[in-house]
Amino acid sequence: MTASTITEGMPSSRDEAWSRLQTCLQKLPLYHTKRNRVSSGHPYVSRLSSAIRYRLILESEVIQSVLAKYPLAKVDKFVQEVLWRTYWRGWLERRPQVWQDYRRQVRFWRKRPSSETMARGKAILGGKSGVAIMDRFTNELRQTGYLHNHARMWWASFWIHEARLPWALGADFFFRHLLDADPASNTLSWRWVAGLQTPGKTYLARASNILRYCGPEYLTDRSGLDRLQDGHLEPATLSDETNLQPIAWHPPSPLSTLPQEKCGLWLHPDDCLLEQGALSSGKPTSVAAFYCEAVYLRMGLSPLRRQHLRSVLSDGLARASHHFGCEGKLIETDNLEVSMGTWAQSKGLRTVISYAPAVGPVKDGLPNVERSLARQGVQLRLAQRSWDRQLFPLAMKGFFPFWRRAQDILKQHLPALIGDSQQMELGISEDQGHMIFSP
Ligand SMILES: Cc1cc2nc3c(=O)[nH]c(=O)nc-3n(C[C@H](O)[C@H](O)[C@H](O)COP(=O)(O)OP(=O)(O)OC[C@H]3O[C@@H](n4cnc5c(N)ncnc54)[C@H](O)[C@@H]3O)c2cc1C
Structure with missing residues (x-):
């Protein structure tokens, strides 16, 4: 397996993700009958998962492109799969x-x-x-x-x-x-x-x-x-000691205004698309991403995985730096919170803003990051993407009740989905008890 076949396998930039999506769109009507086939090169599936996971491309953009070309009934299996990720994330957010x-x-x-x-x-x-x-x-x-x-x-x-x-x-x-x-x-x-x-x-x-x-x-x-052999395997009996009781989910309040001065944007692996959505109109002094090799080595991440992480962060930074017209720095560090504090101090920042990470390693590190920034007098503010804000709360029970309600939302906002991705991304907020487009 050569490096170029790997790149062909999993897009590691937004451009590659878009071009993969275009190729997939042609084959999508075959998806529901062929997607379970395991063949070399995996021609029947999209291999967009890493691009969607790091948000090089948004779920809303993928679904919008698909529904612009086909009626939902013809591609519902694919749309459903994209929503499985949202469902799992929403389910875990509350547990x-x-x-x-x-x-x-x-x-x-x-x-x-x-x-x-x-x-x-x-x-x-x-x-x-x-x-x-x-x-x-x-x-x-x-x-x-x-x-x-x-x-x-x-x-x-x-x-x-x-x-x-x-x-x-x-x-x-x-x-x-x-x-x-x-x-x-x-x-x-x-x-x-x-x-x-x-x-x-x-x-x-x-x-x-x-x-x-x-x-x-x-x-x-x-x-x-x-x-x-069929019938040979007996299920292992496992006991689950994990408490599955959901907790209340409190997404960060929507940002009504973005600070126009002394503000830095933090790009992390849960969202590499700062130039899209609520943060796109910011005027940051600096954009930074932190690559923590020592931490990744301690977690045992493979060389390919680390290389991929570096590529997606670099791609996100290059785009953000171009969009916002400011420097974009990939900071190599063994200690995220210390380096975040140093970066904020060196740029004279008052606020650091980012999209809210999902449950996982980035979110685990938030309390330390927040404390370290607070010591410099810097406030950390997070923006929850409207997609997450709207769909996560629906992931209460099984996938199918979620899917039914998610489809209603997709259908209800189809014109917005097809016509204007920016508006869809700004999305719909339930904060005021009814569906509105949030600012
Ligand atoms: C044991 C196990 C572990 C898995 N671990 C991961 C993981 O770490 N990361 C991950 O992204 N997926 C994981 N999946 C889900 C799924 O296998 C992959 O998302 C999918 O194979 C990615 O390939 P694709 O992009 O070609 O998918 P496609 O078939 O082209 O599907 C389109 C998109 O839908 C989403 N999707 C598809 N199937 C699922 C699914 N079952 N759950 C959630 N989203 C889905 C992905 O974003 C995918 O890119 C796991 C599944 C199993 C059974």
Whole structure:
């Protein structure tokens, strides 16, 4: 796998994401019948996940482009998939303890490197599971940072229900290698395969399903596949100690005005599109992103994943710097909050503004960032994208009630969706008890 095939695989700039979207639009009518096929080059799916995850391109922009070309009924499966990410994020926003518990479990196992569990896990992660197709997927993930959705489901199921290994360790392997690693989609999909997300429902991999959906190039070596013979796998019985009770969600209040002086914009991996939406009219003195190699190494992120992170941040900065007409700095640091304080001080900032991060590593670091800035007399202000503000609260129960209500919103605002992305992005706020376009 060469560097150029990897770039072809996952867009790492907004331009690449747009051009990938244009290519996908042509093939979209085939999506609902072909999307489950696992073939080399993954021609039947978009591979836009990393671009959407880092917000090189917005969910609203993707859906707007799709609905400008096709009626919803013809592409609803694709639109539905895009909304799965929003659903997972919204669900986790109100249950951040699920993310914290998962990270705690990962730390627990990492402190036990010589346990029998870790030894068995390491063999699988080293591509020696004894099931050739699983080893092929392991190697594909390591080499490209991508796996097809079906392969992710089979691999996670194999790890949990066949190898009987802790789901959190498998999720951590994905999180360290997937270029689209998303705290919500990854953690909650793993919990779903494990049978924890929808109690009583586990996902069991079956040889017949693998043989049906994999292209012949994936099936040259079938050794070990008998371990997944239909009816062979028994679901692992896992107990969930995580409290799933939702907490109240308080998004930051909408920014009525943007400071026009001594203001800096912070670009972080949860949103690399500062020049679109509520922050687009800002007049920042400086825009900065922070690349924390030492932290990423401690988390065990793969070289490809770190390289991708650097690329998406650099792309976001270049665009922001051009749009706002100010410098854009990629600051390499071992300590985000200290460097944030130093940057704010060196630029004489009074306010640092950013889009609100989702539950995950960036949000985990917010209290320290806020404290460090406060010590310099600098205020941190966050803007919640209207898409999130409007759709996250709908992720209360299962996906399908969410999807029904989300469709109503999409239908109701179709003209805005198709005609004016900026207006859609500014979006609809429920703050005043009725739907309005927020300023
Ligand atoms: C165990 C497991 C772990 C996963 N971990 C991640 C992860 O860390 N990050 C991540 O982005 N996705 C994750 N997914 C979801 C899904 O596999 C990927 O989003 C999808 O395979 C990305 O490929 P694509 O862009 O070609 O998808 P397409 O089929 O082209 O779908 C279009 C878009 O819809 C969204 N999407 C599609 N399927 C899902 C889904 N099941 N959940 C959420 N969003 C979806 C993505 O943004 C994707 O780009 C995981 C799924 C499983 C089963």
